[in-house]
Amino acid sequence: MKFKTVVKLSAVGAASAFLLAACGNQSRESSSKYINWQTSSQLPTLDASKATDNLSFAMLNNSNEGLLVNAKDNKVNPGVAKSYDVSKDGKTYTFHLRHSNWSNGKPVTAKDFVYGWQRTVDPKTASQYSYLFDHVQNADAIGKGKAPVSSLGVKADGDYTLVVTLTQPQSYFKYLVTMAPFLPQSEAVVNKYGSSYGTNSDDMVYNGPFKMTGWKGTNDTWTLQKNNKYYNASKIKVAGVKYSVEKDANTALNQYETGAADESFLSGAQQVGKYKGSKELSSPKVASTFYLEFNEKKNPELKNANLRKAISLAVNRKEYTDHTLGDGSIPAVGYVSPGMSKRNGKDFTADAGTTSGVSYNLSEAKKLWAKGLKEVGKKSVNYAVLSDDTDAGKKTTEFLETALNKLPGLKVSAQNVPFKTRLTRSQNGQFDLVVSAWGADFPDPISFLSLFTSDASYNNGKWKNAQYDQLVNAAETKDSNNAAKRWDDLVKAEQILMNDQGIAPLYHQVQPQVVKPRVHGVQYFATGSPIDFRDATLSKK
Template identity: 30%
Template sequence: MKLKKIASFFLIGTISVLTFTGCGDSKQDLSKKDSLVMTTGAVRTLDSVKASDSESFNMIQNTQETLLVYNHDKPYPGAAKSFDVSKDGLTYTFHLRDGLKWSDGKPLTSEDFKYSWMRLLNPDVGASYAFFLFPVVNAEKYYTGKGNAKDVGISTPDKNTLVVKLEHRVPYFDQVVAFSALSPQREDIVKKFGEEYGTKPEKLVYSGPYVVKEWKKGAKVELQQNPNYWNANEIKVPTIRLMEIKEFNTKYQMFANDQLDVIEGGTGDYINKLKEGEKEGKWKIDYSAMPSIFFTKYNVKSENKALANSKVRLALSLAVDRKGFTDMIIKTCIPAYGFVPPGILEGDLDYRKEVKEPLKEIKFKDPKDLLIEGLKEEGLDQDPSKYTFKYLLQGSTAGTKTQAEFMKDVWEKKLGIHVEIVPTADFSDYLQKENNGEYDLAFSGWSGDYNSPLTFLDLFMKGNGSNTGGYNNEKVNDLLKKLDNEGDPKKRIEISKQIELEEIVKDPAMAPIYYQDMNSFQKNYVEGLQFTKFGGRYQLRWVSIKK
């Protein structure tokens, strides 16, 4: 599909705890508190069309207004007050609210949505999420240069109406519409700033509940209430400060000292400390299983010719000690033996309950023997010790290094290969290197964009913006197209099962490691903060401070 929000488990940055000395007080005067302080990872862009990672979409989800928005993980009226669907399910008509405005006071109309969506499809832009709109009539033809923009099935009968015509039924299209990549954009602003659009707060306008007041890359993002937002009177917290902090121990100390109001994640001993604090009533916890998976992605076009062989890639996967990783290293999350996380639905059916994880179902020989077989098939030297695999990390924190050392140790002991750990400066640096294919193996993550197995399985389709490793399996490509056109939930599950088996076992594109769960720790006065399963990671529009 897309670069579908590559997810980061450890949020990273460059701020020292000393930066915040005096910012908090263990006995806060809540009657005067009018802002919240949270954390963020490295934001790459504020351009909704060019965004492709979770940290950027977090900012966009809270500063731009899609037609529908996620409220408790279900599409909810946003810029559109309502929408109609034709009986055949092929035509969606969205009715915008009256009087919508941009942050500079100018009217927001259906033309702004059409412009943004057509820009997403423009082949010259090269948007990672263009495929999101491929079900629209003639959209894929336009994107691939086989059709014209004027023939794409998106029209605006008037300034408050957007009509979208689809090639085939899409059961989750309302969820697609709620995703931040489909935010509106102003043509005059995009053209004014050109390539700089979305690179600085002042180089765009906003349609959502907040505007970006300040963005200091590598340090912080400050959001301020948008007075021209259609529902501005219901925004309870006027300022949100999001800090980039490198190490989780720094986050923990700041949270314990009231310098942070909310923290997410945490592993090992910090989870235990935070849970103990919750038991003592110091703060509260919001736990949920997330539609996210972390895995090792293979670069099949790497200079390391061994990765061209499916048996070599499968051997790397079989050697992974998933339970050891979750039990001993991160001390949280769920070992993954498939690619689709628990809780993902196809209609009313839970895919993971209907389909067993493929790595649990199939018995294999010793992974080192399999590795040697694969090397032999490629006509390569069969001595594993002759091969070094470059392993790209999502940062350089103590946590990421510990995880990498565990994986390196397992691979080297079980397979006899060498593994070179390649750290990155931050998540943004990782994404650049990952997009450029500067890796043999990459620690990667994916968060679902909507509630269907397809949001994971199409990650390795030919032409997908996230398919940086050059994986190209014609059977998978054909099955994905078949899945995209199938409306029956049971048939969709059967097709998804075939795709998952191919991507993991028969011709591996990656090695699953763990499904993510989410621990959000919030001060007791924080209310209404939603950590969403789809789209950006959180919704700030309903948050408030209990006085």
């Protein structure tokens, strides 16, 4: 999913995506039944079919519930589905739903899942996450306008049985159904609110442990309020989570240190060092990668691999992570994040071994740049580097501006805009170079690699490679049931992406933050929705 570039996090992710922010003085902090949490960017949407970023996913997955929910150690727990069965051929999933309700008191039924899934794959919705349904029967044909939405392989067998038919086995399907695009949606509510659905907290309905209140669509505060209609409401121990937007890392930390916030993200070596050794410091792992994307459609000369490689080689990633971020993030070792997927005890990044796509060599960069300019018949080019308007985003563009302007004939300028605007411009191809980030939606390399096939909705730079497309397709089709071949397909795809410099990975993030001792039980996940408050509790200390 998309991250925001803040100073770590959640960057699309750079500056810790989620911060606990607060309610006031120490006495209020101790007695409050609410967790107070900050985030570094505005909330883009509550429409499960249109969400693309980690903040929207976090809000949706705390205020709604899918068939299954994320659990520790890459496991899943029952959600609305109390159990499920899988056919011997791996192509049919039958989910047995519990009796539960929406926040308006109406029952959540299998038909709500059918409608939600159909709405997401409907081309009219223009969901960027519809590609996740590609294994569901007829999803691809529907997306191409060659089959009716009603033909999607998901059916309600009565009110509380949902039957899903896949075109071929998909080993990670159980993880997909925990995600926002697979949430149930009330057709009556969507029709009632029309174009305003998902654009504010009132024009919505919720079936999760919390419901959203106070979000008008553009304001900087809102609340995840305990949902008393939730089937497991008795297990939710906090009154809610009060969110506020704070882009400036120093201001956020001041809120924490004065008792006006329960948590704060930490930005840079100074802030992280200040809390070194403290029990309040934590760094939840995130399977994410920040990378530089080249717009080959807007700037055709960037189809030249030598120019792309030169730009990548001009970036000293270790200097960037050590001195610009300084928060424990590590220089990119490739596109797929390390520590997420292993086979026979070996990490995916070790098997791929694509150091050529993430190395620093300014001398070689200058040679390739001169060669590339000659090949495309240009003496100079001017590019803007687009990123977020957060602390980390601004520091990142400043660093890249300095590094890339060392290439003779290249003039780079910084362009920093709000997170929501950056997402829109990226999706619409309104950029030269853009700092993007991706957090894995599920613990499999395909969650990263599927983004850069030729027709992928997130391939904003329009890089294309036929062999890459073939390998990713093979991993999802003919080799989907052969673990060894599938792994080899994905390793080769990663190598092609890096060797051709389809993108330039920058770093893999961490989320340094400090949390008040009174807050317990907040769950963080490296993939999928980044945070879960359903088991959170508050003590008086």
